[in-house]
Amino acid sequence: MKKSRQFILVILMLSMVFMYSSFVFANADSDIELKQSELKNINNKLKEIEKSKTKLKKNKNEILNKINGIEDNVKNLEGELNLINNNVEKLTVGIADTENILKDATVKLEDKKTLVNDRLRIMYKSGSVGYMEVLLGAESFSDLLTRMDMIQKIYEHDKNMISYMKEQKNLIIEKKNKLSDEKIKYQELINDRETKKIQLSTSLKKLNSTQIKLKKDYSALEEQEDNLLKDANEVTNIIKKLKLAKNYVGGKMAWPTPGYTRITSPFGYRIHPITHKKKLHTGIDIAIPYGEKIYAAQSGTIIYAGWFGGYGKAVMIDHGGGYVTLYGHNSKLLVKVGQKVKRGEAISKCGTTGASTGPHLHFEVRENGKYVNPLKWVVPY
Structure with a gap:
C-alpha cells in the first residue's frame, strides 16, 4: 500500500514536470514563431527599401544624364553666341565704315552738284549771249564744231558724273541697309540663343534641386536599411537564443x-x-x-x-x-x-x-x- 502510494506520487510529479515542460516548450515555440514573423517583416521591409533604392538610382542616373545634356547644350549655345557676337562686331565695324564712305560720297556729290549749278547759274546770267560769244569766237567752221563738241562734252561729263555719283551713293546705301539687316538677323539669333540659355538654366536649377532631393531620399533609405539590418541581427540572435533555450535539456x-x-x-x-x-x-x-x-x-x-x-x-x-x-x-x-x-x-x-x-x-x-x-x-x- 505504501509502495503503491509512492508510485502514484512519482507518477503525479512526472506528469507535472511533463506538463510544465510542455508549457515551457509551447511558449518557446510561440516566441520563436513570433520572432520569425518579426524577422520576416523586417526582411520584407528590406526588400522594399532595396526596390526603392534601385528606383532612386535609376532616377538619379536619368537626372544626371539630363543635367549633362543640358550643360552640353549650354556650352554649345555659348559657343554659338560667341561666333554670332563676333559677326555682329564685324558688321558694326562694317556699317560704321560704310557710313563714313557714304558721308564722303555724299559730300563729293554735293560738291559736284554745286560746281555744275554754279556753272549753269553763270551761263544763265550770261544768257544766250555768252553761249553765242563762245560759238562766234570761232575762227573757222571746224573751230566752231570743236567748240560745240567741247560744250556738249562738258555737259555730258557733268551729267554722267552726277549720275555715277548718285549711283555710287545708292550702292553704298544699299550695302549699309544690307549690313543693318544682317545685324538685325544676328541680333534676333542672339536673343533666341539667350532665351534658350535662360530656359536651360531654369531647367538645370530644377534638375539640380531634384538631384539634391534624390540624394537626401537615398541617404534616408540607407539609414532605414542600416537600422533594419541591426534589428534583423538582434532578432536573429534572439531566435538563436530561444532555440537554444528550447533545446536545453541539462x-x-x-x-x-x-x-x-x-x-x-x-x-x-x-x-x-x-x-x-x-x-x-x-x-x-x-x-x-x-x-x-x-x-x-x-x-x-x-x-x-x-x-x-x-x-x-x-x-x-x-x-x-x-x-x-x-x-x-x-x-x-x-x-x-x-x-x-x-x-x-x-x-x-x-x-x-x-x-x-x-x-x-x-x-x-x-x-x-x-x-x-x-x-x-x-x-x-
Whole structure:
C-alpha cells in the first residue's frame, strides 16, 4: 500500500514536470514563431527599401544624364553666341565704315552738284549771249564744231558724273541697309540663343534641386536599411537564443546567459581579484558583453532589486522550496521587488557594478540560505 502510494506520487510529479515542460516548450515555440514573423517583416521591409533604392538610382542616373545634356547644350549655345557676337562686331565695324564712305560720297556729290549749278547759274546770267560769244569766237567752221563738241562734252561729263555719283551713293546705301539687316538677323539669333540659355538654366536649377532631393531620399533609405539590418541581427540572435533555450535539456534551471558559456571564475575558494585574500567564491562568474540581457534561471518572485554592496546592482529571485538565485554586477535592472517572473524572462543587463574588474554575471544558487555550486542546477549552453 505504501509502495503503491509512492508510485502514484512519482507518477503525479512526472506528469507535472511533463506538463510544465510542455508549457515551457509551447511558449518557446510561440516566441520563436513570433520572432520569425518579426524577422520576416523586417526582411520584407528590406526588400522594399532595396526596390526603392534601385528606383532612386535609376532616377538619379536619368537626372544626371539630363543635367549633362543640358550643360552640353549650354556650352554649345555659348559657343554659338560667341561666333554670332563676333559677326555682329564685324558688321558694326562694317556699317560704321560704310557710313563714313557714304558721308564722303555724299559730300563729293554735293560738291559736284554745286560746281555744275554754279556753272549753269553763270551761263544763265550770261544768257544766250555768252553761249553765242563762245560759238562766234570761232575762227573757222571746224573751230566752231570743236567748240560745240567741247560744250556738249562738258555737259555730258557733268551729267554722267552726277549720275555715277548718285549711283555710287545708292550702292553704298544699299550695302549699309544690307549690313543693318544682317545685324538685325544676328541680333534676333542672339536673343533666341539667350532665351534658350535662360530656359536651360531654369531647367538645370530644377534638375539640380531634384538631384539634391534624390540624394537626401537615398541617404534616408540607407539609414532605414542600416537600422533594419541591426534589428534583423538582434532578432536573429534572439531566435538563436530561444532555440537554444528550447533545446536545453541539462539542469533543473535554465542557463541565465544563453549563448555565453565561458566561466571565468568557478564556485569555491579562490584568491579574491580585488582584496587578494583567499575567500569562498559563492557563485560562478560568466563572461558576457556589457549591456547583454540576463535571464531568470527559473520562475519565481523578485525579492530584491537594487544596489547590494559588492554585488553592485543585483537581482534576487525566490523560486520557492527554499531556493533563491542571485544575479550580480548588472548595469541595469529590468524588474522590481514583488514582480513575478517566468523562467527565461529578461531581468537585467550585464554590467560591472560593485566589486567587479570587468563586465560579467555573478550567478548564485542558494538552498535554504546556503551557497551551493550553481553547476548542480544549470548546464552551460
